[in-house]
Amino acid sequence: MSTKRISKEYAELSQAPPDGYTVTLPPSESLHTWHITLRPPPATAFHPGVFGILMTLPTDYPFKPPVIKFVTRTYHPNITNDSLGNVCLAILKPENWKPSTKIAAVLEAVRNLMIEPQPDDPLEERIADEYRNDRPEWEKKVKFHVEKYASEPPVFPAGP
Amino acid sequence: MDSEEDFMSQMSSDDENMNYDSGDALSDADGMSDPIPPQGMPPSANIYPDFDEDYDQPDPDFDLTSKDLEKTKKQAHIVPFNVYDPADIQKQQDGMINEVNMILDMTKEDAAIMLRYFKWNKERLLEDYMDRPEHVLEAAGLNTTTAKPPKLETIPGFMCDICCEDDDGLESFALKCGHRYCVDCYRQYLKQKIKDEGEAARIQCPSDGCGRILDSKSLDILVTSDLVERYNELLHRTYVENKDNYKWCPAPDCPNAIECGVKKNQLNQIVPTVECHCGNRFCFGCPNPDHQPAPCELVKKWLKKCADDSETANWISANTKECPKCQSTIEKNGGCNHMTCRKCKYEFCWMCMGLWSEHGTSWYNCNRFEERSGSDARDAQAKSRVSLERYLHYYNRYANHEQSARLDKDIALKTEKKMVQLQSASGMSWIEVQYLNSASQSLQTCRQTLKWTYAFAFYLQRNNLTEIFEDNQKDLEMAVENLSEMFEKPIVELSDQKLKVDIMDKTAYCNKRRVILLEDTANNLAQGKWLFNGDLNMGSSSSGTSRR
Numbered sequence: 001m002s003t004k005r006i007s008k009e010y011a012e013l014s015q016a017p018p019d020g021y022t023v024t025l026p027p028s029e030s031l032h033t034w035h036i037t038l039r040p041p042p043a044t045a046f047h048p049g050v051f052g053i054l055m056t057l058p059t060d061y062p063f064k065p066p067v068i069k070f071v072t073r074t075y076h077p078n079i080t081n082d083s084l085g086n087v088c089l090a091i092l093k094p095e096n097w098k099p100s101t102k103i104a105a106v107l108e109a110v111r112n113l114m115i116e117p118q119p120d121d122p123l124e125e126r127i128a129d130e131y132r133n134d135r136p137e138w139e140k141k142v143k144f145h146v147e148k149y150a151s152e153p154p155v156f157p158a159g160p
Numbered sequence: 161m162d163s164e165e166d167f168m169s170q171m172s173s174d175d176e177n178m179n180y181d182s183g184d185a186l187s188d189a190d191g192m193s194d195p196i197p198p199q200g201m202p203p204s205a206n207i208y209p210d211f212d213e214d215y216d217q218p219d220p221d222f223d224l225t226s227k228d229l230e231k232t233k234k235q236a237h238i239v240p241f242n243v244y245d246p247a248d249i250q251k252q253q254d255g256m257i258n259e260v261n262m263i264l265d266m267t268k269e270d271a272a273i274m275l276r277y278f279k280w281n282k283e284r285l286l287e288d289y290m291d292r293p294e295h296v297l298e299a300a301g302l303n304t305t306t307a308k309p310p311k312l313e314t315i316p317g318f319m320c321d322i323c324c325e326d327d328d329g330l331e332s333f334a335l336k337c338g339h340r341y342c343v344d345c346y347r348q349y350l351k352q353k354i355k356d357e358g359e360a361a362r363i364q365c366p367s368d369g370c371g372r373i374l375d376s377k378s379l380d381i382l383v384t385s386d387l388v389e390r391y392n393e394l395l396h397r398t399y400v401e402n403k404d405n406y407k408w409c410p411a412p413d414c415p416n417a418i419e420c421g422v423k424k425n426q427l428n429q430i431v432p433t434v435e436c437h438c439g440n441r442f443c444f445g446c447p448n449p450d451h452q453p454a455p456c457e458l459v460k461k462w463l464k465k466c467a468d469d470s471e472t473a474n475w476i477s478a479n480t481k482e483c484p485k486c487q488s489t490i491e492k493n494g495g496c497n498h499m500t501c502r503k504c505k506y507e508f509c510w511m512c513m514g515l516w517s518e519h520g521t522s523w524y525n526c527n528r529f530e531e532r533s534g535s536d537a538r539d540a541q542a543k544s545r546v547s548l549e550r551y552l553h554y555y556n557r558y559a560n561h562e563q564s565a566r567l568d569k570d571i572a573l574k575t576e577k578k579m580v581q582l583q584s585a586s587g588m589s590w591i592e593v594q595y596l597n598s599a600s601q602s603l604q605t606c607r608q609t610l611k612w613t614y615a616f617a618f619y620l621q622r623n624n625l626t627e628i629f630e631d632n633q634k635d636l637e638m639a640v641e642n643l644s645e646m647f648e649k650p651i652v653e654l655s656d657q658k659l660k661v662d663i664m665d666k667t668a669y670c671n672k673r674r675v676i677l678l679e680d681t682a683n684n685l686a687q688g689k690w691l692f693n694g695d696l697n698m699g700s701s702s703s704g705t706s707r708r
């Protein structure tokens with residue numbers, strides 16, 4: 001049921017991706033796993049990092065929201081600073097998600113989150129505190145993370 | 161106390177000007193407004209000084225007979241309440257919807273959406289709507305109104321934005337906002353919302369960023385009847401949950417709701433036990449089963465204490481004890497405290513382990529803990545020992561009744577069998593053996609009350625009223641033990657007509673003693689006459705004058 005919709009969205013996004021993004025499908029996998037890379041804009045602390053985002057579309061997409069994870073370790077109040085890379089994004093919460101919401105809007109929201117973290121709704125309490133109270137220190141740690149983890153194109157995990 | 165005449169005139173005046181939302185003035189969101197007493201009823205006419213006067217107005221459309229109300233008006237330990245079955249709940253909602261439909265001249269579907277948005281607070285809805293109608297419509301998801309009845313349509317060249325299908329003849333649907341999707345996508349969306357997410361009152365249009373709320377007429381067009389059923393059930397849930405003075409009956413599978421006007425700040429003056437039509441008795445003020453005469457706060461404290469002290473308490477509540485004479489293990493197998501050792505035939509009291517023959521008429525030995533003399537208390541160690549002993553004294557009795565009630569319950573399950581056996585042994589009819597059932601029920605209820613009298617007593621500070629309380633407790637205790645003992649007699653003895661009469665008399669007596677005890681405690685509680693010790697803070701408004 002969702003194949004047509006996903007193909008259409010993929011075609012649009014791979015041909016004309018939003019600013020900073022590239023979107024690919026891993027070889028020999030279904031349409032439900034997407035490999036996405038994001039280069040945050042120069043004005044952010046995350047520049048010039050390259051961040052890998054793994055997006056999984058549930059079988060009942062678009063009635064259920066996509067699941068996104070950062071495969072690149074990221075020092076950000078709303079992204080878990082671990083190998084899971086879970087993201088807290090309002091648009092993906094069941095009460096906000098609508099079946100007509102497009103992946104382009106999700107990518108837009110992720111990009112905005114990199115530009116403007118939301119420390120009041122954190123997944124990493126400590127990083128949120130630091131972001132609020134000691135911005136230079138936070139930026140220093142972000143730079144360190146970017147150099148260590150986000151200077152090379154991301155390596156996506158092998159398929160399920 | 162108001163006279164019967166006053167009461168009846170109040171009823172008839174209610175009949176004329178009451179609507180479905182009798183409780184609504186109570187559920188004012190801010191809770192600040194002082195309700196206006198209904199005509200013909202002076203503010204002081206209510207026996208509960210703090211009750212909102214208009215609470216116990218009978219609602220003419222729901223079958224609460226005037227007889228029920230008379231009874232509830234007369235007894236201090238009974239709070240006024242109403243039981244509503246699903247049909248009643250539907251009727252109440254329909255009534256309010258019709259009213260808003262008429263006053264604001266909008267469709268019933270829109271009126272329903274508005275009421276749900278305002279959590280069924282009709283007054284607030286009307287007020288806000290009069291102030292700024294566009295704003296309210298927008299907020300409730302009812303903006304852009306074109307009065308066209310909802311229907312499925314086939315539009316040439318249409319492509320569904322959810323599934324991206326564009327086949328010719330694709331059926332589609334749109335709410336009044338005009339966001340159109342194919343019928344399969346709409347169905348899938350609604351199924352997920354209703355079935356998986358349990359959403360009903362606020363299902364929005366599937367369009368990103370559109371707040372238009374789905375109405376029930378549209379739902380009827382879109383989904384199968386089983387989903388409509390679930391949808392309505394969820395709407396009922398929201399209705400009851402949105403009303404401050406409504407609660408679901410907690411009995412498993414019971415579909416009824418109870419309305420009771422007792423407020424949180426009244427809970428130190430009244431213990432609001434309610435009883436559902438299914439027979440479940442529970443407290444409206446807290447999540448526990450009936451715990452009269454103990455107030456909610458005391459119950460909370462006591463249960464916490466019992467949980468904290470459970471290790472000490474465990475050994476006491478154990479089901480076995482040793483015979484005080486021959487030390488053989490005796491298992492308690494019925495609710496009665498009169499124990500007879502199978503081995504040595506020694507008869508003793510389960511509670512205090514004292515000789516039963518010294519007991520029968522002097523039960524007070526067993527229900528009152530004699531405070532130790534002051535010399536003991538001087539020694540801090542002795543003091544803590546005394547306080548533990550004191551707690552154990554009351555806990556022992558509390559736990560004993562809890563356990564007995566459990567055992568009596570097992571027996572209640574066997575009562576029916578017993579009644580059948582008795583029929584064949586005595587030639588009595590099914591109706592004629594019903595007295596056993598009444599006795600069994602009485603035992604349950606009275607033990608529940610007795611159990612909580614011990615928690616109550618644990619926190620009670622001595623004053624001139626405690627003696628009356630203890631006498632009442634003792635009388636009820638004795639009556640219950642007598643009945644319990646009679647109840648456990650073998651079938652052969654039960655077929656004796658005289659015993660039947662005795663059991664019936666004792667059952668009636670137990671019930672009477674229970675009411676006497678509850679009336680005494682409830683009246684004193686309402687008037688703030690009980691003094692509680694320790695950290696049990698029953699609030700400063702216990703003087704009964706905290707009326708706003």
Ligand SMILES: [Zn+2]
Nearest residue numbers: 337339365370
């Ligand atoms: Zn819409």
Ligand SMILES: [Zn+2]
Nearest residue numbers: 320323342345
């Ligand atoms: Zn569709």
Ligand SMILES: [Zn+2]
Nearest residue numbers: 409414436438
């Ligand atoms: Zn019930």
Ligand SMILES: [Zn+2]
Nearest residue numbers: 443445446456
């Ligand atoms: Zn309670």
Ligand SMILES: [Zn+2]
Nearest residue numbers: 483486501504
């Ligand atoms: Zn013995």
Ligand SMILES: [Zn+2]
Nearest residue numbers: 509511512526
């Ligand atoms: Zn005893």
